[in-house]
Amino acid sequence: MSTLTRDPARTAPAGPTRNNWIPRLGGPVWLVWRQHRAAFWTLIAVTLIGTLVMLWLRGQMMDFLAAQDPASRRSGGLPPEFETYVNPLFSIGSYLGYIPVLAGVLLGAPLFAGDLESGTAKLVTSQSVSRLRWLITKLALPAAMLALSTGVLTAVLTWWWDPVKGLSSGLIWTAFFSVTGVTPVAYALLTFTVGAAVGMLLRRTLVSMVVTLGIVGAIGFVWSEVWRKLGHTxxxxxxxxxxxxxxxxxxxxxxxxxxxxxxxxxxxxxxxxxxxxxxxxxxxxxxxxxxxxxxxxxxxxxxxxxxQMHTMQWLGAGIMLALSAAVVAFVILWGRKRLL
Known part of the structure; x- marks a missing residue:
């Protein structure tokens, strides 16, 4: 008579193993990620590529400065070749200035308008998920992705610009005020929430994007006229x-x-x-x-x-975040009562 022994590994149930430490998306979070995964992956890709490019260009610039006489750097007597390193810095700073426009038009405006136009909003809110939870998730996940992406890009740009600010007329602090520090993050969140509110009200994606573009342009004009007034002359x-x-x-x-x-x-x-x-x-x-x-x-x-630059940036960012919070409150209150 023999005794049969069983190998636990062989008798384990078939199927894929799961690591408990890996976070898994579920419910409204998974749905929002699934709906906007193209935009999210684009944000991630742009952030990674932009960061690598700025790190490489900064390394070249710092190597050039290290080869110069420190006295000439302090006196502003750098050779004309330095402008070849200034131009990419100024150009990329200008490109990052379009983040608020893209955030409002391409991410904010279609956020609710697409679901209302296609009927997805009615389907989602008819399930076990409450309307409030869906609204908060719908706003929070893209806003977090946008804030993270914008924050990383502007932090790297600030690090690139900081050691050379003032060494050239093109690097004066006023030219980089709206694309460094905390200002770009608050600015992008403001245009994003404004776009989301417009999309909820108009319920048509293309129309919402066009209207949001006009509103974001108006916000940009007002900002360009008032941000200097945040400082003490x-x-x-x-x-x-x-x-x-x-x-x-x-x-x-x-x-x-x-x-x-x-x-x-x-x-x-x-x-x-x-x-x-x-x-x-x-x-x-x-x-x-x-x-x-x-x-x-x-x-x-x-x-x-x-x-006064940093104080002005924090003050401007605080105003923008307060306006964003007011828009979010409007979206939630309107959405809970008149979404469908």
């Missing part, structure tokens, strides 16, 4: 006269001049427009006498210093 002046040999004040390094130009400073501390006594410019003696009659003692300039 400072002034610098002289009191050595404006005649022969007198020179206007020199702005601090990397500062951007504000206003319409140089103002005349009077002995009482007031300022006059640069066009004061302009009609006497043809006669030096008459021009000087005109300025003296108005008690002009020097020049005055308004400027924004680079030291």
């Amino acid at each position: 400072m002034s610098i002046s002289t009191d050595k006269g404006v005649g022969h040999g007198a020179v206007p004040p020199e702005l601090p390094a990397q500062a951007e001049q504000q206003g319409q130009g140089t103002y005349f400073l009077t002995d009482s501390g007031g300022r006059l427009d640069w066009t004061t006594c302009l009609d006497k410019m043809d006669n030096d003696r008459a021009h000087t006498a005109c300025l003296e009659s108005k008690h002009v003692v020097g020049w005055s300039l308004d400027y924004l210093p680079v030291s």
Whole structure:
């Protein structure tokens, strides 16, 4: 009589093994990923490729700077060849400026409009998933992917630009204000949520994309007009006269001049427009006498210093995130009552 032994490995049930440590998507999260997987994979691919390209270009630039005399770098006396490294930095920064447009038009506008137009929204909300859960998941997953992708790209761009800012006129901080730091992430989230709200209201994908493009363009115009007002304008002046040999004040390094130009400073501390006594410019003696009659003692300039950049970016990002939260609240409240 023999005893039969069983091998546990052979008697284990057939089928694929699963690793418990691997996260698995399910429910609304899986559905949203499935619906927008093309956009998500595109975001991932663009992020990876863009990061690798910027790392490579930054390495080339830093090798070039390392070969230069440190004294020439501090004095701004870099050779003309340095511009060949500046142009890609400026160009890629300009390309990243289109992220908010693409986020609103290509990701935000079709988000709900596509489901409402195809009837998917009615199918999903008729299942066991609540309408609120579907709305939150539908917004949260693309927003997280967008914030991660934008944050990585702008962080690498900021790291690339930071060691050379101010070394060229094309690298002044105001040219990179909206594409570095926290601003691009908040900007992209704002346009994304605006696009989602437009799509929910209009219920047609193509129409929503066109309307969103117009709204995002308007947002961009308003932003370009107001972001400098987030900072505190400072002034610098002289009191050595404006005649022969007198020179206007020199702005601090990397500062951007504000206003319409140089103002005349009077002995009482007031300022006059640069066009004061302009009609006497043809006669030096008459021009000087005109300025003296108005008690002009020097020049005055308004400027924004680079030291305010980060504060302005955080303030602008806070405003955009607050607007995004208001749009999200509108989408959820409207969607719960009038989605179908």
